[in-house]
Structure formats: C-alpha cells, structure tokens
Amino acid sequence: MSQIEKAIQDIKKNIQEAQKSSFAAKDVLLLAVTKTVDPVRINEAVACGITAVGENRVQELEKKFDQVEKGVSWHLIGHLQTNKVKYIVDKVALIHSLDSISLAKEINKRSGQAGRRMPVLVQVNVADEDTKFGIAPKETMDFIKEVSVMPNIHIQGLMTIGPFVSEPEEVRPIFRCLRELRDEVSSQGLSGVDMNYLSMGMTNDYQVAVEEGANIIRVGSAIFGQRSV
Numbered sequence: 001m002s003q004i005e006k007a008i009q010d011i012k013k014n015i016q017e018a019q020k021s022s023f024a025a026k027d028v029l030l031l032a033v034t035k036t037v038d039p040v041r042i043n044e045a046v047a048c049g050i051t052a053v054g055e056n057r058v059q060e061l062e063k064k065f066d067q068v069e070k071g072v073s074w075h076l077i078g079h080l081q082t083n084k085v086k087y088i089v090d091k092v093a094l095i096h097s098l099d100s101i102s103l104a105k106e107i108n109k110r111s112g113q114a115g116r117r118m119p120v121l122v123q124v125n126v127a128d129e130d131t132k133f134g135i136a137p138k139e140t141m142d143f144i145k146e147v148s149v150m151p152n153i154h155i156q157g158l159m160t161i162g163p164f165v166s167e168p169e170e171v172r173p174i175f176r177c178l179r180e181l182r183d184e185v186s187s188q189g190l191s192g193v194d195m196n197y198l199s200m201g202m203t204n205d206y207q208v209a210v211e212e213g214a215n216i217i218r219v220g221s222a223i224f225g226q227r228s229v
C-alpha cells in the first residue's frame with residue numbers, strides 16, 4: 001500500500017471514530033489540500049478515493065487544473081483577491097473564503113457572466129486573530145444578509161481556520177462557536193441562504209472539528225506529508 005493510500009485510510013478511520021460524537025455530521029467530506037503537491041501525486045490521491053481538492057492560490061489552481069483527473073471538484077480555500085475571481089469562476093465547485101462585500105460583488109458579477117450561481121462559504125475569524133482573514137462573528141449575520149440578495153452567489157455555510165496551537169483540544173471552543181453561529185444563521189431562515197456546510201479542521205485538529213460538527217475538513221500534510229515551503 002502506498003503512503004498516500006495508508007494516510008487516507010487512517011484519516012477515514014479517525015473521522016469515523018470522531019463521528020461518534022453527538023454533534024458530528026453523518027457525512028464528512030475529506031477535502032485534500034493540494035497546495036505545493038504536484039499533479040502526479042494529486043492523481044494518486046484521487047485513485048485512492050479523494051473526490052475533492054483544495055488550493056489556496058489561484059495561480060497554482062489554474063496551473064494544475066488540466067493535469068488532474070476530470071471529475072474531481074476544486075475548492076478555493078485561501079484568501080481570494082478580487083482581481084483573480086475571473087480566473088476561477090468556471091473552475092471551482094466551492095469558494096471557502098468569502099470575506100468581504102467587495103469580493104462578493106465581484107463573484108456575483110463574474111458568476112452572472114459565466115451563467116452560474118457560485119456556491120460560497122463565509123470565512124469567519126472566530127479566533128479574532130489579526131493575521132487571519134474573515135468576518136468577525138458578531139458581524140457575520142449582517143454580512144450574510146447583505147450578500148444573500150446577490151442573485152449569482154449561493155451562501156452554503158461557514159468556514160474557519162483554527163489558531164495554530166500544539167494541543168488540538170484548545171481549538172474546540174472555536175469550532176463550537178462556528179457551529180453555534182451556523183445554527184443561529186440557520187434559524188433566521190434567510191431566503192437564498194443554506195447552511196449546508198461547516199468547513200473546519202486541518203491536519204492538527206480535524207478530529208476535534210468533526211466532533212464539533214464539521215462536514216468538510218481540509219487536510220493537507222496528513223495526506224501528502226510535510227510541505228517544504
């Protein structure tokens with residue numbers, strides 16, 4: 001068995017274990033984060049059952065797009081600059097990182113031109129770290145209301161990046177907060193808004209994230225090994 005195959009099997013086992021928690025989702029998507037990973041190894045992961053990949057840079061996504069098996073869905077998980085939206089609007093299945101009204105306007109415009117309604121997640125800066133992009137939790141509801149009237153954007157959930165700490169348990173309150181925020185938004189029943197996805201958890205903390213209700217986890221190094229850059 002290859003290293004990648006073994007890693008994916010281990011992660012899937014850990015997901016199942018974490019799904020015993022009462023808050024856990026029934027279906028959890030393992031999104032393979034492929035930044036810095038070459039297309040050959042990405043395709044190896046696809047052969048082992050990976051169906052969706054996440055890139056955090058537009059340029060890298062564009063470069064690899066045609067070299068990866070068709071049928072794989074591409075997710076943009078990193079900060080998206082307004083002037084780059086046009087390059088990905090026909091390529092991605094989900095944008096995880098909607099974090100400003102100006103970006104929403106551009107996605108709305110470009111998606112309209114491409115004849116599609118773009119699925120997006122709102123990135124929330126739960127940990128309130130200066131170094132991170134994202135909407136503050138207390139501003140999230142108003143932000144979602146404002147975006148919800150844009151016809152070519154479909155808000156489908158929330159995303160957060162946990163703080164980098166050595167002990168994954170420390171991130172639990174952050175994930176819990178995002179789940180509660182999701183429930184609060186859901187309860188508003190806003191038209192055109194669906195809270196289908198909670199994207200949270202990475203290599204260091206995905207088990208805790210699944211226990212707290214994540215249904216998309218973004219895992220890179222646990223699949224492909226440490227990144228050198």
Ligand SMILES: *Cc1c(COP(=O)(O)O)cnc(C)c1O
Binds near residue numbers: 035204
């Ligand atoms: C790199 C990255 C990940 C994956 O990180 P790992 O620790 O390698 O699993 C997840 N989410 C985002 C937004 C990233 O940039």
